[in-house]
Amino acid sequence: METNRGHAGQAEGNGEQEERGRQGRLPAPEALLADLNEEQQRAVTHGEGPLLVLAGAGSGKTRVITRRIAWLLAMGIPAERILAITFTNKAAQEMRQRVERLIPGHRVWIGTFHAFGVHLLRQFGDRLSLSRSFTIYDVDDRNAFLRATMEAARLDNYRYRPEGIASAISKAKNQLRSPADYARSAVDHFAQVVAEVYPLYERRLRQVQAVDFDDLLYLPALLLREHEQIRSHLDDRYRFILIDEYQDTNLAQYEIVRRLSQDHRNLCVVGDPDQSIYRWRGSDIRNILDFERDFPDARVIHLPRNYRSTGAIVSAANRLIAHNKQRKKKELRTENAWGVPVRVWTFRDGLDEADQVVRRIKETVQAGRFRYRDHAIFVRINALTRVLESAFVRHGVPFQIVKGFAFYERKENKDVLAYLRLLVNPQDDVAFERVVNVPARGIGETTIERLRNLAAERGCSLLAAAAEAGRCTTIKAASARALTQFHRLITELRTRLDLPPHELIDLVLQRSGYEQMLQSSEDPDDQERLANVQELVTAARQFHELNPQAGLTGFLEQVALASDVDGWDHEADRVSVMTLHASKGLEFPVVYILAVEEGLLPHERALRDEAELEEERRLCFVGMTRAMRELHLCHAHLREYRGVIRCAIPSGFLDELPRDQVEWHDLTSTDSNSTRPGDRPIVYAPPPSLPPVPSLPSSSASDLSGSRRGGKSILPPLHRSAANGEAVEGLAPGIVIQHEQFGIGQVVAVSGFGAQQRMKVRFPAHGEKTLLVAQAPFRILNRRSGS
DNA sequence: CGAAAGGATGTTTTT
């Protein structure tokens, strides 16, 4: 028990005691500084002018921001003059609460950039010809909308996927490039197609009174750029601005910040270049690196001291991140005890990994060393949470997978939400198309196509066109009747928009027949869908109770802006499972990072260029520095992904850790099914070299259990196509192979080509497995013996 | 028109 602060899984800086504050009275300013170190105090008490706080992981940066807000209030700055931007809604909510504890009843605006964007657009959207009840399209809606746009313009015969074009447009908006800007620099064919589609997409988007996600930053940035009176008004209104996670801002966000800090340059940004992990989304690390160039008079405060983690964890993290070349050299320091070593665990496969990690957590809790909520498991990709899920269920260990989004992303909920959006904004054609035939009303693709033509002719929305369907000669009578009836349904529901959101959802469920459809279904999945939809009603009710004024628009807005961590319950005594990205800003006593393997961490898509590789390293760094007391890094020799089994190689990042300080445990030889709680793993400490890599048959014989017993030199060598990553000639059903792990089996089917070539193999002991030919370690035994 | 079945296909991270 080396360190003695903090609870599991709350946002950083959680250990502080911020209970104070009698109603309505401002605290004495000094009281806000009592438990801060010198640098933190300087940051909190900094007066006017730009301020850059370079805060290392675990250095208490959230605490600095909250205290600074409180300090400003205590100095008499009116709350409405302060603007604080956080990275997630969850962080905003916690910050609000913490400031609340210091200064009860404060009215400081705290939220994400996107929420702030919505806030601005609702106020000033009319300047951009945007109605007050605009719809926010998520990525799926956006893609569907773009597809429809291209089809309507007869541009759909290009070979590019709408999603690809959509993401190019998204990127353009993040870089504040208008359609005209984009067109000017479009050189290759793809860019030219994008340049053609982008303006159409924008025009149509405004027509249906919708904005996409990027518009929530792009449009406010334009607004501030082109409307000087609004800009100066807001600049004056927000005298003091604080931005958290500044290293992950993109150009649009940067523009917003700059425009609001021209007349009153009281801008405080906090961040850590080593924790920049959203480059792929347009974040530009230069925003923080060049802050001093933008504001030459900026005060810069470094917070290198880590209060969160043990010496062992800090040391390992330092060593890893030092391998990044594009980086200012710096080191985290800690005065915390050294603690237990960072451990690296080697497993046979992903199932083993999940099973044993969960088992170990259970034992730890049963031994009374930690609670479930003290544990977190991080993964690089969401797909890896599946195996974990079943392991948790099997062991009866409580857990939560942090993906708040998932609930609203379910088809049934998106359907219901689409109904609601259509009610709020009848122009929303995406919503219309989504629900017009759900439940089935006899309105098929041909009818929709004809309706689209009608709407295009009249220049009206699909819903408005539906009302006129009867007069359109091309639409069949039965379909027209169904359409007018649908129109009547929506019109009628629209008269009840004054109802609280949950009651309205209930009404929609009944009147639309959606509930009926699920209730009377034979499909067992539909019962679950019914439950989900009812859960949506509950969510709406809870929202309404918390925000009685917000109404349906508010509810839809919250749903649209929800982030993964927002749904996370940090009080529940459960193990948290999340992606490395979602872990940013959190802390846990015990952290496991799974699948620290080449291709996953670093991810294979990030291997092409050095900058992306460095981002992967930062991602690993972020995950490691979430740990307070124990850090476990896991990898396996075989990894099943998308139903295909591949050989996995330990991540190069593992080699970059301080070898003499890290403990390596190889669990590949223990059978997970027979391991008893008391069993102790074999320890190699310190390891003589790299952890054993599943390798050519001639080398170490200890790496894999199973079929190979050594000494079979008469046989051809194992076919290691991983080395050349190519397809294999002559593979066909009937051929017998020997696999490193599963032994002898017969090929049942072969499909695909090149690196994607797969084979389905039946193994007597393991059943049928699908293998990636280019990756799997196997050799062909017999070309003839089919049967 | 729409349900069902088969096949091709693509894949990170998320406000």
Added chain:
DNA sequence: CATCCTTTCG
């Protein structure tokens, strides 16, 4: 593996 797409048939 899971989703999306096409095809097919009622």
